Amino acid sequence: MRPDDRKYTTTHEWVKIDGDTALLGITDFAVQELSNGNTSDLVYCDLPEVGREVKAGQTFGEIESVKAVSDLNSPVSGQVVEINHTIEEHLEVLAKDPWTTGWMVKLKLSSKSVDGLMDAAAYEKFVADSKH
Amino acid sequence: MGTWRLITTWGAAPEFNMGLDEALLVTPGLPPTLRFYSWKPDTLSLGYFQKLSEVPGAERAGALVRRITGGGAIHHVRELTFSISADMSIDLYAGGLATSYGRVHAAIARALANFGVDAKLRGEASLASDRANTGMCFHHSTALDLTWDGRKGVGSAQRRKGGRVLHHGSIKLGTSPLEGDIASLESRRKSVAPSDLAPFLREALAAEIGAEFEASVPERDERELARELGQRYTAREFVNLR
Numbered sequence: 001m002r003p004d005d006r007k008y009t010t011t012h013e014w015v016k017i018d019g020d021t022a023l024l025g026i027t028d029f030a031v032q033e034l035s036n037g038n039t040s041d042l043v044y045c046d047l048p049e050v051g052r053e054v055k056a057g058q059t060f061g062e063i064e065s066v067k068a069v070s071d072l073n074s075p076v077s078g079q080v081v082e083i084n085h086t087i088e089e090h091l092e093v094l095a096k097d098p099w100t101t102g103w104m105v106k107l108k109l110s111s112k113s114v115d116g117l118m119d120a121a122a123y124e125k126f127v128a129d130s131k132h
Numbered sequence: 133m134g135t136w137r138l139i140t141t142w143g144a145a146p147e148f149n150m151g152l153d154e155a156l157l158v159t160p161g162l163p164p165t166l167r168f169y170s171w172k173p174d175t176l177s178l179g180y181f182q183k184l185s186e187v188p189g190a191e192r193a194g195a196l197v198r199r200i201t202g203g204g205a206i207h208h209v210r211e212l213t214f215s216i217s218a219d220m221s222i223d224l225y226a227g228g229l230a231t232s233y234g235r236v237h238a239a240i241a242r243a244l245a246n247f248g249v250d251a252k253l254r255g256e257a258s259l260a261s262d263r264a265n266t267g268m269c270f271h272h273s274t275a276l277d278l279t280w281d282g283r284k285g286v287g288s289a290q291r292r293k294g295g296r297v298l299h300h301g302s303i304k305l306g307t308s309p310l311e312g313d314i315a316s317l318e319s320r321r322k323s324v325a326p327s328d329l330a331p332f333l334r335e336a337l338a339a340e341i342g343a344e345f346e347a348s349v350p351e352r353d354e355r356e357l358a359r360e361l362g363q364r365y366t367a368r369e370f371v372n373l374r
Binding site for chain 2: 044068
């Protein structure tokens with residue numbers, strides 16, 4: 001079971017809200033999809049500048065594996081207050097621990113709306129259904 | 133059985149080629165579209181995250197662009213270039229990245245077999261075309277790549293955005309000084325044109341996806357969006373983005 005202290009998107013990002021801030025990251029399923037099980041297949045990650053406003057559903061960054069570039073979509077709206085620079089240099093962190101040390105961006109929330117996002121149980125089902 | 137669009141544009145400008153692919157990627161709700169195209173002038177495309185300085189000799193190409201798909205640089209000359217733009221939910225893309233590559237490459241292998249080339253996945257083999265520090269797509273291989281004559285002959289990359297996927301593919305008909313000793317159809321047949329191979333790939337993809345292709349041209353709004361989006365691809369600030 002994936003962590004139930006956060007919400008999930010259909011494009012495999014997670015958001016963990018704590019007061020008026022939130023951490024964003026991508027799920028183990030996203031990492032597996034991109035890397036096909038080979039950590040070294042993750043090659044680049046572009047994260048936003050601190051201060052940038054992002055809106056729910058919009059792109060906040062991009063990640064490249066050996067075979068694809070994928071957008072990173074924000075589950076919530078807010079202003080970027082911190083980014084995890086470790087990710088940009090050490091993408092293997094995402095494979096080891098996408099839930100804690102693998103966070104990507106910290107936002108100061110402009111809205112706490114999580115409409116349309118899934119809880120852990122719904123995300124489990126979504127992932128199971130997409131493995132066809 | 134569904135119907136896909138097929139758009140064929142031989143000898144098009146690099147800005148148009150990249151702009152139309154992006155337009156077909158970012159416009160929600162468009163039907164799945166297969167494009168066959170070639171380039172005029174010959175064009176070197178950088179992978180989305182590549183630095184121009186990582187590709188020695190890039191300026192020798194007739195034009196330079198940065199793709200929005202990943203991977204290494206490709207010199208688009210003497211090749212059949214294709215793209216597939218569709219929702220991520222279509223069967224071709226189901227089951228993840230590696231699976232979708234497997235399906236597209238299975239179709240390409242079938243097309244090449246019908247053309248007289250026995251292409252195989254690289255697997256764990258080492259390739260004579262692998263070379264360090266050139267930044268070129270055809271000099272770097274993975275287990276999923278299609279090969280013949282012990283060399284890489286098909287380049288592939290995807291962009292995943294907003295629930296849609298753009299798959300870029302290049303099948304080498306011949307080589308160029310920038311790409312050197314790689315696999316190409318020239319080893320089997322002299323003077324192959326992109327339009328010679330395209331019907332074979334069309335037929336193999338139709339069998340793979342269980343759909344028919346309907347020849348089409350871009351609608352006016354698609355052409356306008358392609359023109360607008362295409363301008364940045366050769367712009368110095370985009371080529372030098374990294």
